[in-house]
Amino acid sequence: MLTLHTAGMTPAELQNYLQYAIAPRPICFASTIDKAGNVNLSPFSFFNLFGTNPPMCVFSPARRVRDNTTKHTLENVLEVGECVINIVSYGMVQQTSLASVEYPKGVNEFAKAGFTAIPSELVKPPRVAEAPVQLECLIRQVIPLGDQNGAGNLILAEVMIIHIQDSILDADGKIDQAKIDLVARLGGDWYCRVTKENLFKVAKPVKTIGIGVDSIPPSIRNSGILTGNNLGQLGNVEKLPTPEEIDCFRSSREIQEMLKETGTDRELREATIHAKAKALLDAGDVNTAWKILLIGS
Ligand SMILES: Cc1cc2nc3c(=O)[nH]c(=O)nc-3n(C[C@H](O)[C@H](O)[C@H](O)COP(=O)(O)O)c2cc1C
Numbered sequence: 001m002l003t004l005h006t007a008g009m010t011p012a013e014l015q016n017y018l019q020y021a022i023a024p025r026p027i028c029f030a031s032t033i034d035k036a037g038n039v040n041l042s043p044f045s046f047f048n049l050f051g052t053n054p055p056m057c058v059f060s061p062a063r064r065v066r067d068n069t070t071k072h073t074l075e076n077v078l079e080v081g082e083c084v085i086n087i088v089s090y091g092m093v094q095q096t097s098l099a100s101v102e103y104p105k106g107v108n109e110f111a112k113a114g115f116t117a118i119p120s121e122l123v124k125p126p127r128v129a130e131a132p133v134q135l136e137c138l139i140r141q142v143i144p145l146g147d148q149n150g151a152g153n154l155i156l157a158e159v160m161i162i163h164i165q166d167s168i169l170d171a172d173g174k175i176d177q178a179k180i181d182l183v184a185r186l187g188g189d190w191y192c193r194v195t196k197e198n199l200f201k202v203a204k205p206v207k208t209i210g211i212g213v214d215s216i217p218p219s220i221r222n223s224g225i226l227t228g229n230n231l232g233q234l235g236n237v238e239k240l241p242t243p244e245e246i247d248c249f250r251s252s253r254e255i256q257e258m259l260k261e262t263g264t265d266r267e268l269r270e271a272t273i274h275a276k277a278k279a280l281l282d283a284g285d286v287n288t289a290w291k292i293l294l295i296g297s
Helices: 011-021 072-079 090-099 109-113 228-235 243-250 253-262 266-282 286-296
Strands: 028-033 039-044 047-052 055-059 082-087 133-144 153-164 183-185 191-193
Touching: 028 055, 028 072, 028 090, 039 072, 039 090, 039 109, 055 133, 072 082, 072 133, 072 153, 082 153, 090 109, 228 266, 228 286, 243 253, 243 286, 253 266, 253 286, 266 286
Parallel strands: none
Antiparallel strands: 028 039, 028 082, 047 055, 055 153, 082 133, 133 153, 183 191
8 A cells, every 4th residue: 555644745746646536526616806896717626515504615726836826716705705606517617627727817717718607696706607506605714724835725605695507406496416417526637427327325324323334243244245335234224124024034935945945055045145135235125135134144
């Protein structure tokens, strides 16, 4: 394993390793304005949501690694404490990248990148009409993380108004995760796209107290067939099926046939059961997977 101590590393090296590892990062496409009314539009992937009450986003225009200068976005929010965070979808990604070109101060990247500026309701910076979601924000705090090349500047932006394009809403008026077509930044020039095909669900453990992987019987926990993801699913149940449920399941035709086929060969039986359980878990049927595993243990 490569182990690196950050103290001896240059900002450029750190940027490389950390941006490849801490990924994908969502993209805040921030529009801001200076005191004279000049509009600026730039993307920032040092960005996330940090709380919902108050609804607070943070993004970070860092000091340039090259020459330690600061970015127009930072200068603007210090002059006029408002911004719009526009969310970037796949259809916007090339133009968004173009907007990151270091144009001189006063150049409007809406025009340079070919985006449509529409007025905001509350704040002075305009919104990007093409963005599927536009967040009108008031800047609550700016926290410099240092004064050397590469140092971040945390901009704490409270979301005041959320605008959402109708085309990404479902029948309940909520955002359809498959329709928003998000992109995110990774290391170097890499990006990724969230498509219907690569979305998957993980059951939230907050509603129940899962038994935990350490409570799974060792013969199951140490399986050579079940994966870490499978153990996570098994450990997320609150209680195991009852002996009655297991007996009932054991008497089903499929299980009786499997028991007959594997006969007295314990290893074959365990491998067959674990393979069946794995298939069930991969299909999301945790309850039946537990039943079949407990028949074999
Ligand atoms: C997708 C993407 C994400 C970026 N993320 C950041 C970031 O988080 N922080 C940063 O300082 N620069 C980031 N950049 C570079 C800035 O967008 C670039 O320096 C831009 O010119 C800053 O513009 P400004 O000086 O008008 O604010 C990113 C560029 C792209 C294309």
